[in-house]
Amino acid sequence: MDTFTTIAILVTISSFISYINHRYVKLPGTIGIMVIAIVLSILILVSGKTFPEASGFFKELTSSVDFTRTLLDVMLAFLLFASALHFDVEKLKAQKVPVLILSTVGVIGSTTIFGFLFYWTLPLFGIDVPLLYCMLFGALISPTDPVAVLSVLKKSRIPSSLETIIGGESLFNDGVGILLFVTLRELTESSSDAFTWSHTLILFVQEVVGGLALGIGSALLCMFLIKKITELQTVLMMTISMVMGISVLGGLLHVSIPLAAVAAGLMLSNVQLGQTADARSLKEILDKIWGLIDDLLNTILFVMIGLQIALIHFYSAYFVISLLAILFVLIARAISITAPAILLSRRLALPYNRIAIVIWAGLRGGISVALALSLPPSEFKPMIVSVSYIIVVFSVIVQGLTLNKVVNKLVD
Incomplete structure (x- = not known):
């Protein structure tokens, strides 16, 4: 299946699912779209023996889309840039301390806590996974997904200051999460002798500082040019080309594309x-x-997440492990947020009822699935991919649908 045909079919399916959701299902946008896409995928797979042509076509369509590359190298920069473009910078400056702590200490702490909990529990199921792989799993599942979080918060009645903290955290914690993931993945692919702190520091500077520099430099150039014109088409094309340039240069320079897009x-x-x-x-x-x-990209992304169920292998044991993993994700996020909030109570200024909202609003999304799919082949990859997918589905559907109720219950 050629690229244009794949895109045309994917957009058509997305528009059809979006119509069904808005006309009949009436769930919140991204949540309803993913639910319908999953149900559609399951129906097609179940009816495979009755309609083998439809099932084969569906699997061919899904396999023809490189989900990891499409999201991380193409769509993510556009999604993050669009989200950051509508962010109130002054409000973000006012909440810079909690945003910085949650997007760094929170992610590192959550990764560590989840990794150990997962490592200690798996032997109960007769599965022995090295601690390094458990930490790798924690690194890919700990960052909150800005696409999922911000799409749900758009229609939430959450207080403005709290929305800024949660949205800001989700925009910035990808850099830390992806850095942890890349570092740990390199360790799984090489001997322990290859690891040095200097190498990790260089990687950090290259990914984070390089990404911020690329984003700021691109934005300054774009601002200088667009201030001299007043034609909408040209301004729009220049901003689009800037985001494309960030994606291309970020990949060539091996710097953080998410951080560059957010900065711009x-x-x-x-x-x-x-x-x-x-x-x-x-x-x-x-x-x-x-x-x-x-x-538009959000709609297509959540349809793609739903369609991925056709390519993921699920086993009965994985569902039980997934339930525990969901619990571990919530525990890890709760501890990694509550501990800094208590220790730095004056700087963070987060009352306990709002801490609970921050914990529950930590949605996972397509980034976690994409990172899991990017893992090198190993005996542990199928389980990590399957469990990651189930965590994401739970996060978006259950946490996303109940977020407003939690906010109404806990906010005075």
Whole structure:
């Protein structure tokens, strides 16, 4: 199946599922879309013997899309840029301390806690997985997914300051999570003698600092150019080409594409295109167009997540392990957030009822599935992929659907 045909079919399926959700199911956008996509996938797979052609076509379509590369190398930069473009920078500055701590200490702590809990529990099922792989699993499942989080928060009645903390955390913790994942994955592919702290520090500087530098540099160049024009088509094309350039250069330079996209989006979020009415109108239209791009890519992404069920192998033992893994994810996030909140209570200023909201709002999404699928072949990969997928489905559907109820219950 050629690329254009794959894209055309995927967009058609996405539009059909979106219509069904808005016309009949009426679940919140991304949640309903993923639910329908999963149900559709299961129905097609179950009816495989009755309609083998449909089942074969469906599997061919899903396998023709490299989910990991499509999300991490192509879609993620656009999604993060669009989300950051609509972020209030002044509110983010006011909440910079909790956002920084949650996106660093929170991710590292959650990775460690989950890794040990998973490592200690698996022998009960007769499965022996090295601690390094358990930590690797923790690194890919600990970061909250900005696409999932921000899409749910859009229609939530969560307090503004808390929304800024949760949204800001989800935008920035990918850099730390992906850095941990890449470092641990290198350790699984090489001997322990190859690991040095200097190498890890160089990798950190290259990924994080390099990503921020790429994003800031790209945004400065784009801002300099678009301030001199007032034509919407040209401004839009320049911002799109900037995001594409970040994706390409980020891959070539081996720096963090997510951090670069977020940095560029935040810098352009408050850019002034001029003082005239036409210039202000241009900025409003540009924001609306990027909001539409965000919604369209979100729809396609969650359809792709739902369709991945056709390629993932599930075994009965995995479901029991998945239930425990879901519990471990929540425990790890609770401890990694509550501990800093208690130790730094004056700086974080997070009351206990709001800590519970932050814990429950930590949704996982496509990034976790993509990272799991990117693991090198091993005897542990099928289990990690399957359990990751189930955690993501639980996170988006259960936590996403109940988030408003938790907010209403805990916010005065």
